[in-house]
Amino acid sequence: MSRLDEIRERIRDKNAVVLTASEFKKQIDESEPDKLLRDVDVVTCGTCGVMSGTYAVLSVPVSPPGTFLRADTVTLNGVPAIPGPCPNERLGLVDLIVYGTAHASPTYGGGHLFRDIIADQELHVEVTAEGRSYQADISGHDLPHARLFTTRSAFKNYTAIINRSETPVSTIFSANPLAGKSNEATVSGCGEINPIENDPTLRFLSPGTPILVNGGVGYVVGQGTRSSNVRPNIAVHGEMNTMDPDYCGGFLTSAGPECLTSIGTAIPLVDESVISSLMIRDATIAMPVMDIADRQQISCSSYDRVWSGTARTIRYDPAGCIRCDPCLVKKSCPVDAIRESGEIDHARCFTCGTCVHLCRGTVYTGDFGSLALPEGNIPIVLRQSDRQRGEKICRQMKKLIQKGEFWL
Template identity: 45%
Template sequence: MRKSIEEINERIRRGEATVLTAEEVRDLVEQGAVSELQDVDVVTTATRAVMSGTYAVLSFGLAEKGSFARSVSARINGVLAHVGPCPNERLGHIDLIVFGTAHRDERYGGGHLFRDLVARRSVCVDVETSDGRCISRELTLDEIPHARIFGTRNAFMNYSAFVNTGGVAMSTIFHAIPFPVSMSGASFSGCGILNPLENDPLLETIGVGTRVLINGAEGFVIGTGTRSTPERPNLSGFADMHQMMPEFMGGFVTSAGPECITSWAVPVPVLSQSVFNAVSRPERAIPLPVMDVGTRSSLWAADYAQVWRDVDLAVRVRPDSCKDCTNCIAEISCPMGAIKRPVRIDRGLCFNCGLCSVLCPEVFRARLGSVRSPDGIHVPVTLRQSDRLRAIRLAEILKERILDGSFRISACVKRLSP
């Protein structure tokens, strides 16, 4: 028996729908309280992760009409912005595209800039004109009428864990410090059972036009992203920056430079038995491929239960154990700049990556799990590039909005084909 979007929306309107987060539905399945298609109407899913394929499109007035013919280059807070494609000749207006992975220096990039804008912090725009002049202006997001975040490759159904099998530490986007050698540590991405496409692997409900939350703002899926495959689909989409929430975005500093954090929340209407089967799968049934970070070759398949079950989603701090080192390795290495003195964690910035608990376990404590091979190899996780704690919060926010009627489930206008 199949259900329809219209039937589910009517049940929501009448206050009769069962809307659960992806974690809640798994708990209820384990308890035997949910066992069939009719037991649940919508599952809210979410992910918060380092997502390189993110950029912003900004359009705003820079100066008076006629003050310059065209802009040829621009930077915002020192981050390179690409001018165009519309020349806006002599209108005093500019259109800019900023990549999430562009950076001013090794600690500040596009992801940091996007969060600063959404937090309504003032930023400095420097533009070179076609006649060689420089025009500068300080502004906030409220002075940028058109500001959208686009994802070109976001929310993969299945990410990977990485290890370094070699004997030389490697600078890479997959770790915040040079990657530990000889498989002494692993990094991974993906929120397991919360990942949107893990709950709709056949793309029965998620398609072009599906209404979603991106960084907390209502947006839409516009297709599959680059490098999407039937085995590992991903999404592209957009949303308005003015409605975004800074806690779900930001910059993440890796040993190869700054990266961009992006969050998605996607409703999955449980329309068919195949969707119900997907939203019911336990975490141990979701594969987590393990790859060599140097060769990008596959080593074995772990599963997400190994890294998300019986672990700590947040790091605990023991200030009394701090020796107040002159050069605090945890503070220096934190990819979010979230560790402050006297020793504490700025929870508004913290990504819950767990690196501090590896570098200074006397002060920072967290169980991070490990990736384990079928023949008994155990590699401890030393960095998480997904923040499950905030993904849970975003899934709960989406659930609340669906139930209070402020977010309406939408049918896709076209099925996706990876």
């Protein structure tokens, strides 16, 4: 029996030894590789962050059969969709594609819509067909088909972004226009728990591999667009009615709404080469630094600057408020996690650092680190990945495997 078959048998018998990536990293310094190979069966990995290449394929009921021939335009909660490719002639049902980066307004886009569908919220549908308009109000679970896809996700290496010009720049990489003169840095990537950092050759992420997408069971389609040997990534899909809204949503940037997506994977410890890949740590993961002007690399840092000893939650102290009017924090929170009182809605909070950066008082505090570059130490003002949710999806995958509810 092969080592992989042994692991599958242990999973079936519900006695597999499963560790999250973080748990495994803690054992690296305490155990020899041979012992880890004997004592651990599976390591789970995860990531959560802005993934622009996310889209959904939906079937949307609009009106009784025979009401219209075929849709010319469609919006859901104001978010524009692309009808087709199947016209569903005279069925009153519209097949469509919605991009995660499509915008209904500066504060609501495809990512917000996907979260509302998964959370079974009410959706307002508007269709134009042959010069006439049709409307319907449905819920997310009324959709007979709703599947989420990514064209590229979970990059092995993301980049840090700075702005070396003299003036601020609006970009998808910043919550507010990114300050010039290399005064601010924004970062992405969950570092040492990222699925592809731990499986850089995509050995266990081949087409058809089961994974978690936004907390629901999904599958790897194959390598994603812009994937390369140096910076591999994957394309995935999953059924939206199995997903958890806590793992996804919209993220507001200075260039408009973006889309949040989470992915969890499992790596069976079948040989020493797997152990070698799993030994990766934040301090040894290179993080290229690019100028927003041309997206060309100008320097390099590492992920320990982002995740080692930095804030996992935001500290809130109303006594530090100096009564700014308007409150820049509430206005600019990318995930709308600041309540009217100023308190943080931790169920929505992404721990991105925007509130800490913008608060003129000391209401919101936390250490978000800096990048040591030739220009000096540049403070990180925005994290577009949430390590907390990445850890959470690792733990979810671990529990599913231990219960025998997720198969390799």
